Amino acid sequence: MGLSEIEPVELASTLRDVQKFDTEILSIRREIAVLEDKHHLGELSSELEKARASLAEKEAELEDLELKQHKLDGELALLSEKISKEEEKMMSGTIMNPKELTAIQAEIFALRKKRDEMETEDLEEMVALDGLRQGSLEVSRLVEEVSSGLEAAREAYGRELEEKEGEVARLEAERDKLKVRLDPDLIERYEKLLAEKDGLAVVEILQGRSCGGCRIEFSRTQIDRFQHEEGIFRCEYCRRILVK
Numbered sequence: 001m002g003l004s005e006i007e008p009v010e011l012a013s014t015l016r017d018v019q020k021f022d023t024e025i026l027s028i029r030r031e032i033a034v035l036e037d038k039h040h041l042g043e044l045s046s047e048l049e050k051a052r053a054s055l056a057e058k059e060a061e062l063e064d065l066e067l068k069q070h071k072l073d074g075e076l077a078l079l080s081e082k083i084s085k086e087e088e089k090m091m092s093g094t095i096m097n098p099k100e101l102t103a104i105q106a107e108i109f110a111l112r113k114k115r116d117e118m119e120t121e122d123l124e125e126m127v128a129l130d131g132l133r134q135g136s137l138e139v140s141r142l143v144e145e146v147s148s149g150l151e152a153a154r155e156a157y158g159r160e161l162e163e164k165e166g167e168v169a170r171l172e173a174e175r176d177k178l179k180v181r182l183d184p185d186l187i188e189r190y191e192k193l194l195a196e197k198d199g200l201a202v203v204e205i206l207q208g209r210s211c212g213g214c215r216i217e218f219s220r221t222q223i224d225r226f227q228h229e230e231g232i233f234r235c236e237y238c239r240r241i242l243v244k
């Protein structure tokens with residue numbers, strides 16, 4: 001079928017159908033544009049980022065404290081060794097000088113006091129370490145939870161995106177089958193309007209008298225023309241293509 005052979009009534013209905021497809025396509029494209037938000041991908045990503053940062057912080061804190069405790073344990077071991085040596089010296093019976101013995105006793109006393117303090121500190125650190133380990137465990141569970149949530153959301157997003165893109169491709173193919181029947185100049189005009197008029201290039205003449213796009217009522221002469229002619233018209237106000 002040649003281009004010139006298309007009847008005015010068919011031309012109008014073809015354009016109307018092309019517009020219908022494009023309206024549907026546009027609506028799906030708008031859904032695609034907000035699909036990431038719909039699946040909260042941005043929110044979940046930043047939540048995961050925060051949880052990971054918090055975990056890294058906790059782990060660094062834990063590492064510091066473990067190092068500190070390790071050092072303290074080493075110091076405690078040295079101190080205990082020193083105390084044992086002093087005690088041995090005192091008990092050995094080789095020191096007869098009472099002044100010297102008193103001095104050693106005082107030294108042992110001071111060292112024991114120091115050891116008690118360090119042991120208290122050590123205990124406190126162990127409690128703090130337990131708390132940190134617990135906290136770190138909780139945050140690492142949160143990281144896992146958010147991470148698997150994000151993964152699930154990404155999968156759901158991917159499935160829906162694929163579905164919608166498939167639908168767009170199907171509609172575009174249907175639309176293009178109709179479009180080949182139209183004159184290239186008309187297609188150009190249609191596409192330009194589609195872009196300029198927010199996706200609405202072809203509109204109906206409402207009740208035979210006003211534009212379905214801009215809603216302006218036509219003159220008597222125009223209305224008569226619509227009644228007696230077939231095919232497509234043009235709104236002199238918004239320039240959209242009019243169909244009956």
Ligand SMILES: [Zn+2]
Nearest residue numbers: 211214235238
């Ligand atoms: Zn109009």
